[in-house]
Amino acid sequence: xxxxxxxxxxxxxxxxxxxxxxxxxxxxxxxxxxxxxxxxxxxxxxxxxxxxxxxxxxxxxxxxxxxxxxxxxxxxxxxxxxxxxxxxxxxxxxxxxxxxxxxxxxxxxxxxxxxxxxxxxxxxxxxxxxxxxxxxxxxxxxxxxxxxxxxxxxxxxxxxxxxxxxxxxx
Numbered sequence: 001x002x003x004x005x006x007x008x009x010x011x012x013x014x015x016x017x018x019x020x021x022x023x024x025x026x027x028x029x030x031x032x033x034x035x036x037x038x039x040x041x042x043x044x045x046x047x048x049x050x051x052x053x054x055x056x057x058x059x060x061x062x063x064x065x066x067x068x069x070x071x072x073x074x075x076x077x078x079x080x081x082x083x084x085x086x087x088x089x090x091x092x093x094x095x096x097x098x099x100x101x102x103x104x105x106x107x108x109x110x111x112x113x114x115x116x117x118x119x120x121x122x123x124x125x126x127x128x129x130x131x132x133x134x135x136x137x138x139x140x141x142x143x144x145x146x147x148x149x150x151x152x153x154x155x156x157x158x159x160x161x162x163x164x165x166x167x168x169x170x
Contacts, residue, residue: 032103036095036117039126045088045116046130046142052084053145053168058118058130058138060092061105065155066139070109072158076165077113083169087113092138095119143168 035041048054057073059066070089077087089111093102098117106115120126127136131151134140141152145168152164 032106034091034098034102034106034115034117036098036119038120039118039129042090042116042118042120043126043129046144049146050084051146052086053080053143053165055085055087055165056090056142057087058090058092058140060138061097061101062093063138069139069156069161070111072156072161074111074113075158076161079162080165080169085165085169089113089115091115091117093117 045054045056055073055076057066057069059070061067073087073089077085091102095117102115102117105111123136127134130140130142133151134153137153139153139155141154141156143150143152143164148168150164
């Protein structure tokens with residue numbers, strides 16, 4: 001009888017702890033913060049010297065091709081999580097849309113990758129710093145590691161993105 005009470009207590013405590021954990025996760029989603037930086041905060045991410053492959057995607061919530069390809073970057077991050085691959089999503093929305101568009105978008109689409117909001121209106125001064133061939137249109141993606149560097153000004157399909165990342169991650 002005592003064991004039955006202990007077992008029931010254990011089940012109740014486990015259910016309550018699980019409910020609290022789920023509530024905290026939901027609360028964390030609502031309280032997720034994204035750093036807002038000018039280009040000087042992004043620039044160091046473009047030339048990290050390490051054995052990691054960096055996939056840096058420039059996107060915005062108002063850009064349909066950007067939104068279409070975001071799940072592919074999330075899948076890549078998950079697929080290559082056991083390798084030295086890091087996905088960084090550089091958001092180009094207006095800072096005034098931070099709370100009304102960006103954070104709800106991240107929560108709604110379950111974005112797990114690192115997101116940084118770039119607030120530097122003088123794009124003409126930094127676009128060439130990302131890549132001299134970049135016209136400034138999005139989506140745009142930089143993929144690099146210590147030995148290779150490529151820039152893509154286009155929307156990716158998953159298989160194409162995966163094929164490119166495989167070349168870097170192996």
